[in-house]
Amino acid sequence: MNSRKKLTTASTTAVLAAAAVIAVIRAQAGAAEATPPVVTQTVEGMNAQIKLGTYPAKILQNNAFTVTLTDQDGLPVVDSKLDVVLSMPSMLCGDAAFDLKEVSPGVYEGEMIPIMTGIWEATVTAELDGSSTTFTRKVKAER
């Protein structure tokens, strides 16, 4: 009787431990889903694929940041001027800005250097023919 009860307690503990592990895995998967290496966004007919070369991005290092712009027909958007502002919502650690250079038609590249770990907000502004389009994505940075 007594040993049987112990067994039940042990298996309950095992089930709870397994549930806790699953909860942790789910939480990590959720965080990864919220900030994947590649994010695609369409704003006013313009499509931007925003990609990090290293992911999560490494703090105090150059991390390749690539934006591929296409129009409604899937054709590259060329000769646009792109700049990026990095900020941390709800923190006062300061913004960092950098430009992107067009390395092939519709493909714009630059480097981001996050100064601290956490989730950064990258705001990409694309200027073309006097109008601008803004895209945003979250970027996870770690040591």
Ligand SMILES: [Cu+2]
């Ligand atoms: Cu910060």
